[in-house]
Amino acid sequence: DIQMTQSPSSLSASVGDRVTITCRASQGIRNDLAWYQQKPGKAPKRLIYAASSLQSGVPSRFSGSGSGTEFTLTISSLQPEDFATYYCLQHNSYPRTFGQGTKVEIK
Amino acid sequence: EVQVVESGGGLVKPGGSLRLSCAASGFTFTNAWMTWARQAPGKGLEWVGRIKSKTDGGTTEYAAAVKGRFTISSDDSKNTLYLQMNSLKTEDTAVYYCATMSHGSPDPWGPGTLVTVSS
Numbered sequence: 001d002i003q004m005t006q007s008p009s010s011l012s013a014s015v016g017d018r019v020t021i022t023c024r025a026s027q028g029i030r031n032d033l034a035w036y037q038q039k040p041g042k043a044p045k046r047l048i049y050a051a052s053s054l055q056s057g058v059p060s061r062f063s064g065s066g067s068g069t070e071f072t073l074t075i076s077s078l079q080p081e082d083f084a085t086y087y088c089l090q091h092n093s094y095p096r097t098f099g100q101g102t103k104v105e106i107k
Numbered sequence: 108e109v110q111v112v113e114s115g116g117g118l119v120k121p122g123g124s125l126r127l128s129c130a131a132s133g134f135t136f137t138n139a140w141m142t143w144a145r146q147a148p149g150k151g152l153e154w155v156g157r158i159k160s161k162t163d164g165g166t167t168e169y170a171a172a173v174k175g176r177f178t179i180s181s182d183d184s185k186n187t188l189y190l191q192m193n194s195l196k197t198e199d200t201a202v203y204y205c206a207t208m209s210h211g212s213p214d215p216w217g218p219g220t221l222v223t224v225s226s
Contacts, residue, residue, distance in 0.1 A: 035211075049209075089213075
């Protein structure tokens with residue numbers, strides 16, 4: 001199975017900060033990676049697909065990059081509505097695997 | 108609008124069975140690959156399994172934790188996806204989500220249905 005190691009597990013940031021979250025795959029997954037945002041009690045919402053493609057309707061302050069084994073999700077200027085938990089998901093091979101999640105909290 | 112909505116969750120005893128449903132609308136279900144995932148209380152997301160569209164063979168894949176106990180199926184005439192869960196364990200307690208797939212990954216997801224396995 002491919003292990004997805006996501007870091008950090010949590011972070012505190014202020015509105016306007018630039019935030020970067022990383023996912024590392026235990027083996028190469030090309031660009032078969034998506035990023036999701038989840039707020040308490042809600043379903044996950046996809047932000048990025050194919051590692052760097054912005055989901056329709058998602059603000060442009062979100063961006064994704066990487067290929068192979070190293071991937072990043074960047075929020076260029078954190079907004080109040082961005083405080084949530086973020087997950088990566090690899091869909092290169094079965095079983096699909098999620099990262100452990102990164103909780104973004106208010107500083 | 109593409110939409111999926113889960114139902115069928117509830118309280119079940121260890122060793123029992125439950126069938127979840129996922130009603131789909133706003134897209135051509137017969138051509139869709141569908142996914143189930145779950146989230147235990149206070150924990151992260153866990154992929155459960157996937158079914159290809161019947162036009163692509165209708166085959167399934169499962170996570171090791173549920174293989175042999177859970178079965179994914181679909182009824183194209185009802186635009187509905189199912190998750191049959193047998194031999195349930197306390198560790199299967201979770202919110203279960205279904206999703207269609209685009210660009211290789213699940214999206215959008217339904218609101219989820221809670222399954223509690225407890226005596």
